[in-house]
Amino acid sequence: MKTVYVPIPSYPWPRVLSPFVEFPEEEKWLSEDYNFLDEETINRYRKQRLYDFVFNMWPVTNDPKMMRPILRCGYYHTIMDDYVGIMPLDELKAFTDRTYEVMMEQDPQPNEIGIFHQMAAARKEWIANGMPLFWIERMAREFREYFTYGVMEETPFKLSNTYPSVGRYLLIRMYSIGQKVFVNLTEAAMGQALPVHIHEHPVMNRLRELQSMIIAIQNDFASIRKELATDNETLNIILVVMHEYKISLQEAIVESLRIHDEMVREIDSITSCLPDFGFYQKMVEDYIYHVKIMIHGLNAFYYESGTKRYTQEGFAIPKYGTANEQSLDLEIKHIEHEYWLKNLKNNNKVT
Template sequence: MKKTIHIPKPSYPWPTIKSPISETFYEEECNWYDTDYLFMNPESLKKYKKQRIVQVGAFMSPTTVDRDQLRPIGRFAVYITTFDDYVELMPLEELKIFRDRIFEVMTNQDPDPEEKGILRQMAAARKEWLASGMPQFWIDRISTNFYKFITYGIMEETPFKFNKTYPSLARFLMIRAYSIGMITYGDLIDPATGFALPEYIYNHPVIQRLVMLLSNIIAIQNDFASIRKELTIESERFNIIFILQHEYKISFEEACVEGIRIHDEFVKEMESLSICLPDFSPYQKEVENYIYHMKLMITGCNSWYYEGGTQRYNSDGFALTPNGQAPTVIDFDIKHVSQK
């Protein structure tokens, strides 16, 4: 009989809101795969259709009930996730070229017909946001943050994965905050609420720290939710449980406890900052609403992992491993359990 390892589920002092339209985009999502993602492995596309990635948009923006307002958010959830999988072990020089082209398309250019279809998805989202009234300065912001997601996240991870080495914990937390994609995904709060934070507010150190906390919290949340999958990928290094095991020379179970402790400290800091904000007049209410939706992103994402019905993190539900090899077999079971 296999040993069962219990993995704690993160918990939060904030509400979880259920979207009334979370089940409405599956047909469109499948159509996106069939038209704009044909450059990817066909077997991976079959599995993406079972992962319900588009649902992330509704879970993390649960107060957005207009389908037209939510559609580009769902597009973004799909293209950032599939892009991350696709380029995980791409040579850096090739990735730089792709990164620069993505920035052009996300800001103002249309892709050529022969280019990868994922660029058409990015252009479609940009046009939908502009049509909904989002300003160009916000388009530039989300494009710049996507560029940073690639540059300071994915590209910083790649050497460790190629060399099969571990970063230090401090370096990991810095890289992972970018590579999880949540700094740029957090920009979706603006179109979800219909208000673009002015640049001087978005760049305030308190808001920037909250953005980083949002990303760190969801990064650790993701590491716990995806641990079953990542244990089967031989090249995987960027999971806080693995990092803690390596740096502190502790057991898997002890690393889980320490990972949750670090996560909970980030949660406490976010709550402490959110109850003592600077004066952002005349936009104080809008800033408070922005931070409220940050918290809804965190609880909504956590809910999606365990209640959304995704097969992304099941043993047979995720796309092919980056090196194209079959997943490694693990000789124990994993059960996610709520914290008391």
């Protein structure tokens, strides 16, 4: 069987370890608030170690009171993302509207699914810990955009098993990867929200766009074996590049990594020459530091945590999808970025 080598992306930013290593409330949440899922799906989430990706992305947070709502969001957003995969658009629109209402202080009814109860609990905990209402409104808006410009834009491609262009892929995945929501948790981890005029500065907007697209590509590299073997999974940059440019899988990996690495360089370029933010300069620099370690930390989660999220035994079964995998006539093997580049340079291919 042919082996295709996929590089593990690398970053020039710090790798920070969290003081938290376990999450005793996970079982309670999965068994109580996520019991609208079948037992097999819940067991799959147990294997995914979702708490570990939260600890990796926000490792400088050492206050359990602030970590708890961040964990809640990590769980409900991840499970929500799986749950709404290829959901009919009329149902998805209703789900979007309800998410916005719950984020904007309308508590769910007792019979509504636990995602909304976890969302309301996190909102109340953030407010109790000093996060301002304009930040809560920002979260609500980003959730709406995640659904509208991300999930809803992906659905036609998934249902028709077709591919977007590379440019369209990047725009869609910038929203559908969910990082424009998650990056707001950086401010919660810091314990302070960026003022609106700072948050909306073009430099800060571009930083978040790049962060989202980098993590989307990072995710696609980690999940490529699953997506090669699963129907309705065409929104992976390697597959999109392969399809648009009519090139081999290995050539598409090279091109996808090039796109990723250019974005990494752009983050360093724009953040090495910041505008004068005056009184807020230190806050902005701290925020940028957090965003960079988020990227590095999530990448480490894929390869170091033991998560089963992208294995056949561990990936979640979408409500309208299937866990069935097609057999592959190749083996995917992830290797260190530097080793992969060295072999590519020496042999013009990875052997």
